[in-house]
Amino acid sequence: MQHTSKFFQTVCALSVICLTLLVSSPLALLAFSDSASPIPVSGPPNDPEGPEDPDPDPELVPVPENKYTIPNNAIDAYYMNENPDNPAIPSKPVYDVFTVEERQARGLVLEVPKVSPYYGQKVVYLTFDDGPEPENTPAVLAILKSQGIKATFFVVGNQIEKYPAILRQIYQDGHAIGNHSYNHVYRELYQSTNNYFSQLRHTDEIIKNSIGVRPRISRAPGGSAGSFTKEYWATLKNLGYTEVGWNISSGDASSAKAGQLVNNIAAQMDNKNLWSHAILLMHDGRGHAETVKALPAIIKFYKDRQFEFRVVNFETPSPW
Numbered sequence: 001m002q003h004t005s006k007f008f009q010t011v012c013a014l015s016v017i018c019l020t021l022l023v024s025s026p027l028a029l030l031a032f033s034d035s036a037s038p039i040p041v042s043g044p045p046n047d048p049e050g051p052e053d054p055d056p057d058p059e060l061v062p063v064p065e066n067k068y069t070i071p072n073n074a075i076d077a078y079y080m081n082e083n084p085d086n087p088a089i090p091s092k093p094v095y096d097v098f099t100v101e102e103r104q105a106r107g108l109v110l111e112v113p114k115v116s117p118y119y120g121q122k123v124v125y126l127t128f129d130d131g132p133e134p135e136n137t138p139a140v141l142a143i144l145k146s147q148g149i150k151a152t153f154f155v156v157g158n159q160i161e162k163y164p165a166i167l168r169q170i171y172q173d174g175h176a177i178g179n180h181s182y183n184h185v186y187r188e189l190y191q192s193t194n195n196y197f198s199q200l201r202h203t204d205e206i207i208k209n210s211i212g213v214r215p216r217i218s219r220a221p222g223g224s225a226g227s228f229t230k231e232y233w234a235t236l237k238n239l240g241y242t243e244v245g246w247n248i249s250s251g252d253a254s255s256a257k258a259g260q261l262v263n264n265i266a267a268q269m270d271n272k273n274l275w276s277h278a279i280l281l282m283h284d285g286r287g288h289a290e291t292v293k294a295l296p297a298i299i300k301f302y303k304d305r306q307f308e309f310r311v312v313n314f315e316t317p318s319p320w
């Protein structure tokens with residue numbers, strides 16, 4: 001018995017020594033670090049000149065696993081990363097630091113965190129589809145900025161390829177961004193789920209190449225009604241996208257003039273059931289100058305009635 005106890009004591013003592021060494025070693029500190037960026041190699045505290053060797057051997061400075069990564073150009077948004085303890089999502093745009101492929105390769109979850117839908121007294125989500133476009137999108141952005149309002153842009157992949165700087169502006173201004181397919185061609189998109197989701201993935205990559213993150217919200221061109229089968233909805237869920245429809249249409253897909261667009265919206269807002277979550281469909285794509293013209297009056301309509309302007313995220317209720 002005594003031998004066993006002595007042996008046990010020795011093992012314990014050795015364990016404590018090993019643990020102490022491990023915890024105090026710089027490598028262990030790196031391993032426990034939450035920081036996404038490489039640990040800077042600094043000189044001793046009393047050395048204001050910093051490191052002697054400005055270009056240390058990268059093999060000696062291991063970069064920690066990017067557990068809580070956020071991009072360098074981060075804005076005030078909610079970033080999905082590797083953190084399994086997703087905090088509650090406040091009223092912010094939501095972005096993912098990984099593409100679907102990157103999540104799958106890392107064995108990370110694709111599911112959307114469960115949050116309660118937000119219903120306010122008077123809430124409106126301004127949404128703009130089919131951009132970025134070189135005339136209308138910057139004009140919309142300028143109006144939103146001058147009014148201090150954040151909105152949501154459902155963007156098209158082949159437009160981003162042409163105007164990546166405008167997408168970056170949307171992002172940097174703090175608006176939400178959603179995936180609106182690569183080419184917006186209905187007969188291709190709705191031929192098969194494979195076609196549809198290859199376009200979504202492709203557009204995600206284009207967006208990520210431009211702003212460093214990708215959206216987790218999407219809007220089916222022309223709307224999901226009549227185009228989405230059960231298989232589309234199942235695949236959408238499996239890949240972690242949240243589909244966002246609308247319940248108020250500005251009617252700007254027609255040749256209506258600005259004044260008519262405002263009237264269209266005002267008429268639909270008579271339905272008080274929508275006040276808690278009015279999701280307004282507009283377009284900033286080519287040929288939508290009337291929408292830009294109407295926008296100040298549309299914003300005034302909602303401001304006069306004390307509506308709260310929010311961006312679409314996981315808290316946004318289903319439109320109907």
Ligand SMILES: [Zn+2]
Pocket residue numbers: 129130180184221222
């Ligand atoms: Zn569209």
